Amino acid sequence: xxxxxxxxxxxxxxxxxxxxxxxxxxxxxxxxxxxxxxxxxxxxxxxxxxxxxxxxxxxxxxxxxxxxxxxxxxxxxxxxxxxxxxxxxxxxxxxxxxxxxxxxxxxxxxxxxxxxxxxxxxxxxxxxxxxxxxxxxxxxxxxxxxxxxxxxxxxxxxxxxxxxxxxxxxxxxxxxxxxxxxxxxxxxxxxxxxxxxxxxxxxxxxxxxxxxxxxxxxxxxxxxxxxxxxxxxxxxxxxxxxxxxxxxxxxxxxxxxxxxxxxxxxxxxxxxxxxxxxxxxxxxxxxxxxxxxxxxxxxxxxxxxxxxxxxxxxxxxxxxxxxxxxxxxxxxxxxxxxxxxxxxxxxxxxxxxxxxxxxxxxxxxxxxxxxxxxxxxxxxxxxxxxxxxxxxxxxxxxxxxxxx
Amino acid sequence: xxxxxxxxxxxxxxxxxxxxxxxxxxxxxxxxxxxxxxxxxxxxxxxxxxxxxxxxxxxxxxxxxxxxxxxxxxxxxxxxxxxxxxxxxxxxxxxxxxxxxxxxxxxxxxxxxxxxxxxxxxxxxxxxxxxxxxxxxxxxxxxxxxxxxxxxxxxxxxxxxxxxxxxxxxxxxxxxxxxxxxxxxxxxxxxxxxxxxxxxxxxxxxxxxxxxxxxxxxxxxxxxxxxxxxxxxxxxxxxxxxxxxxxxxxxxxxxxxxxxxxxxxxxxxxxxxxxxxxxxxxxxxxxxxxxxxxxxxxxxxxxxxxxxxxxxxxxxxxxxxxxxxxxxxxxxxxxxxxxxxxxxxxxxxxxxxxxxxxxxxxxxxxxxxxxxxxxxxxxxxxxxxxxxxxxxxxxxxxxxxxxxxxxxxxxxxxxxxxxxxxxxxxxxxxxxxxxxxxxxxxxxxxxxxxxxxxxxxxxxxxxxxxxxxxxxxxxxxxxxxxx
Numbered sequence: 075x076x077x078x079x080x081x082x083x084x085x086x087x088x089x090x091x092x093x094x095x096x097x098x099x100x101x102x103x104x105x106x107x108x109x110x111x112x113x114x115x116x117x118x119x120x121x122x123x124x125x126x127x128x129x130x131x132x133x134x135x136x137x138x139x140x141x142x143x144x145x146x147x148x149x150x151x152x153x154x155x156x157x158x159x160x161x162x163x164x165x166x167x168x169x170x171x172x173x174x175x176x177x178x179x180x181x182x183x184x185x186x187x188x189x190x191x192x193x194x195x196x197x198x199x200x201x202x203x204x205x206x207x208x209x210x211x212x213x214x215x216x217x218x219x220x221x222x223x224x225x226x227x228x229x230x231x232x233x234x235x236x237x238x239x240x241x242x243x244x245x246x247x248x249x250x251x252x253x254x255x256x257x258x259x260x261x262x263x264x265x266x267x268x269x270x271x272x273x274x275x276x277x278x279x280x281x282x283x284x285x286x287x288x289x290x291x292x293x294x295x296x297x298x299x300x301x302x303x304x305x306x307x308x309x310x311x312x313x314x315x316x317x318x319x320x321x322x323x324x325x326x327x328x329x330x331x332x333x334x335x336x337x338x339x340x341x342x343x344x345x346x347x348x349x350x351x352x353x354x355x356x357x358x359x360x361x362x363x364x365x366x367x368x369x370x371x372x373x374x375x376x377x378x379x380x381x382x383x384x385x386x387x388x389x390x391x392x393x394x395x396x397x398x399x400x401x402x403x404x405x406x407x408x409x410x411x412x413x414x415x416x417x418x419x420x421x422x423x424x425x426x427x428x429x430x431x432x433x434x435x436x437x438x439x440x441x442x443x444x445x446x447x448x449x450x451x452x453x454x455x456x457x458x459x460x461x462x463x464x465x466x467x468x469x470x471x472x473x474x475x476x477x478x
Numbered sequence: 479x480x481x482x483x484x485x486x487x488x489x490x491x492x493x494x495x496x497x498x499x500x501x502x503x504x505x506x507x508x509x510x511x512x513x514x515x516x517x518x519x520x521x522x523x524x525x526x527x528x529x530x531x532x533x534x535x536x537x538x539x540x541x542x543x544x545x546x547x548x549x550x551x552x553x554x555x556x557x558x559x560x561x562x563x564x565x566x567x568x569x570x571x572x573x574x575x576x577x578x579x580x581x582x583x584x585x586x587x588x589x590x591x592x593x594x595x596x597x598x599x600x601x602x603x604x605x606x607x608x609x610x611x612x613x614x615x616x617x618x619x620x621x622x623x624x625x626x627x628x629x630x631x632x633x634x635x636x637x638x639x640x641x642x643x644x645x646x647x648x649x650x651x652x653x654x655x656x657x658x659x660x661x662x663x664x665x666x667x668x669x670x671x672x673x674x675x676x677x678x679x680x681x682x683x684x685x686x687x688x689x690x691x692x693x694x695x696x697x698x699x700x701x702x703x704x705x706x707x708x709x710x711x712x713x714x715x716x717x718x719x720x721x722x723x724x725x726x727x728x729x730x731x732x733x734x735x736x737x738x739x740x741x742x743x744x745x746x747x748x749x750x751x752x753x754x755x756x757x758x759x760x761x762x763x764x765x766x767x768x769x770x771x772x773x774x775x776x777x778x779x780x781x782x783x784x785x786x787x788x789x790x791x792x793x794x795x796x797x798x799x800x801x802x803x804x805x806x807x808x809x810x811x812x813x814x815x816x817x818x819x820x821x822x823x824x825x826x827x828x829x830x831x832x833x834x835x836x837x838x839x840x841x842x843x844x845x846x847x848x849x850x851x852x853x854x855x856x857x858x859x860x861x862x863x864x865x866x867x868x869x870x871x872x873x874x875x876x877x878x879x880x881x882x883x884x885x886x887x888x889x890x891x892x893x894x895x896x897x898x899x900x901x902x903x904x905x906x907x908x909x910x911x912x913x914x915x916x917x918x919x920x921x922x923x924x925x926x927x928x929x930x931x932x933x934x935x936x937x938x939x940x941x942x943x944x945x946x947x948x949x950x951x952x953x954x955x956x957x958x959x960x961x
């Protein structure tokens with residue numbers, strides 16, 4: 075007994091050990107009590123209004139749709155616009171609608187209707203396109219979607235040049251999707267394959283390790299959000315995520331009355347969105363382009379490995395947008411996508427080369443409007459109907475990829 | 479690698495574990511290797527700079543020690559090599575920019591001499607350590623024989639980037655002592671790291687929001703608001719830098735090494751001289767030993783003493799950053815010290831007031847006055863645009879305008895549409911000002927140090943939880959990293 079007593083005495087005299095004990099006890103209690111009743115997926119609450127908010131619920135859902143859409147805002151925005159028109163809903167063009175409705179939208183019912191009509195049978199469709207995501211993110215989404223036990227009969231991959239070149243997202247690990255979905259094997263394999271620079275990868279890996287060890291650290295933003303909410307209610311001040319600079323005050327005042335909200339896209343069509351894309355594309359990062367091409371290749375390879383047919387669709391863009399990107403780089407982008415499609419013998423559609431899209435078909439330089447979306451989805455449905463492999467797959471007859 | 483990153487939270491335990499499981503003879507080489515890895519995690523190429531400087535100073539120290547003739551020349555060459563390295567990396571851009579501006583002013587011609595030299599992290603600190611080493615050898619002290627020990631003196635990761643500026647006799651004495659693993663090291667080191675992290679992540683980073691709001695457009699605010707932002711900045715840099723020092727001291731303690739303190743409750747300083755005995759102590763003692771005293775110190779009459787003080791602090795200001803605002807900050811502190819010295823001399827001559835200088839009223843008033851004087855200097859520390867800084871100081875001193883020009887009759891920061899973070903951080907600043915004296919008094923009585931381990935542990939655990947919950951997602955780098 076004496077050594078045990080000595081040990082207890084020693085531990086009781088140690089600030090470090092008692093503190094560690096307190097922290098472990100606190101973490102276990104939080105885990106057990108779960109005062110905020112957090113959902114299974116971490117950061118569920120704080121994801122609201124962000125582009126990745128919809129992904130946890132898609133992954134957690136038991137719905138096993140026939141068709142899976144993977145892409146970015148290029149396909150997500152026209153899906154929402156067309157569905158708004160399809161259901162007679164009033165669509166809006168402000169940032170609030172963008173954050174609360176568009177980013178979280180996981181359907182494409184108009185397109186689903188068109189497909190079902192075309193193929194002569196009821197097809198379910200799930201839209202996993204996430205605004206702002208790149209090929210590396212789309213690869214992660216597809217991998218996690220398939221790993222969750224769901225098995226679509228067809229994967230539709232929609233792509234645009236911004237999925238390959240984006241100066242706002244210089245590193246694979248800095249995107250919200252990567253933060254949310256990359257597990258240890260992914261992170262380690264990305265370091266081993268030189269997909270990410272060691273520094274940021276190590277940082278994100280160590281952060282993930284800490285989150286895995288400490289439940290409270292993992293959910294800290296939810297608790298902070300809750301406390302901020304309480305403080306905002308007590309003080310009567312608004313909650314805010316950014317820094318309150320004087321310039322921002324005017325914007326907030328403008329948005330205070332929602333009836334006053336002006337459509338942003340009509341303005342951005344000429345100026346703001348092209349100015350943003352100038353920063354997105356210039357100067358172009360060849361290394362990033364090659365890296366993202368590698369990830370597109372991995373997407374198609376993954377589908378082939380799982381024996382699920384996949385098609386690639388190039389999203390239409392306005393001539394002004396292509397002008398900002400540069401015609402040479404646009405041609406290089408198309409060439410790269412087509413060469414990947416050719417290598418894996420998958421269909422690559424380019425609706426812009428089949429039908430004409432004019433200015434009224436776009437709500438800004440990169441996103442199709444309701445009218446443009448309808449034309450686009452109709453054209454794509456026709457293209458898909460021409461593909462025997464896809465028809466066979468959707469008819470539930472198993473076929474190998476590349477046999478068309 | 480930042481002290482407040484999760485990378486460091488993984489790096490440090492690995493190094494500590496390796497240190498204690500390795501045999502004694504391998505510990506210092508391992509620590510040196512870890513320190514170079516730590517340094518290389520930023521820009522790997524700069525490891526060679528610190529390595530070559532280390533080799534040069536180690537060899538030059540030996541040459542200087544053996545020199546019997548022209549010792550001053552040998553010392554001068556060593557000193558010049560170090561100062562030149564610092565000058566090239568830290569002041570070349572600044573000099574080119576100044577000459578460009580002068581040319582533009584005098585001839586009207588615009589030339590582009592942008593050098594775009596990247597400032598290696600911590601260069602000001604390790605160069606000062608090398609200068610101290612050469613000075614001490616020149617004064618007759620024994621050089622360090624072991625290269626690994628010398629290299630570790632310069633590169634030791636807990637103090638590598640922002641000090642404290644170490645003295646080699648203390649450091650070498652500790653490094654050469656055989657150490658055994660004791661729980662006591664962790665009991666002292668971990669609370670220091672926790673407190674340091676809390677100062678940085680919980681206080682400094684949150685205060686920086688308000689500071690950023692205020693100093694991004696200072697023209698939009700009235701005088702009281704500018705005072706508030708300046709107070710916030712004063713506390714921000716204090717918590718930022720002393721937090722860094724605490725983490726460094728705590729990390730070193732995990733290896734059983736003691737690093738000297740760098741701050742001793744600076745905001746209860748009674749005058750500017752007292753302030754510099756409490757703020758960035760390792761720098762102020764370095765400036766005293768290797769700049770002020772070699773210039774003659776206070777031995778050659780009152781005028782020369784004041785001149786030496788002024789020059790020392792003007793150079794100290796330039797050491798902080800290659801910009802005119804830092805030079806002005808240094809000059810301002812030099813002038814304050816001269817003014818205090820003159821006032822102290824005068825007050826000594828005036829009879830009958832001795833008792834008054836000892837009263838609590840005068841003591842608290844002088845603490846208040848010193849804090850205001852420090853805060854005024856901090857405006858130059860924060861704003862790189864000197865004209866803007868002078869305007870802000872003018873507004874603060876004249877208390878005009880009271881309200882922001884755009885918000886006649888209202889304080890901008892009190893507007894109800896301000897995000898909740900603004901009033902909360904404002905309350906924090908007010909709380910820090912109000913609690914400064916009582917908390918400092920408790921600190922002086924070592925209340926925390928002397929309380930039972932279980933209470934200390936509970937306090938640390940609460941601080942960790944508060945920090946994890948309330949720290950911003952993106953933590954800014956330590957303010958003193960830029961120096």
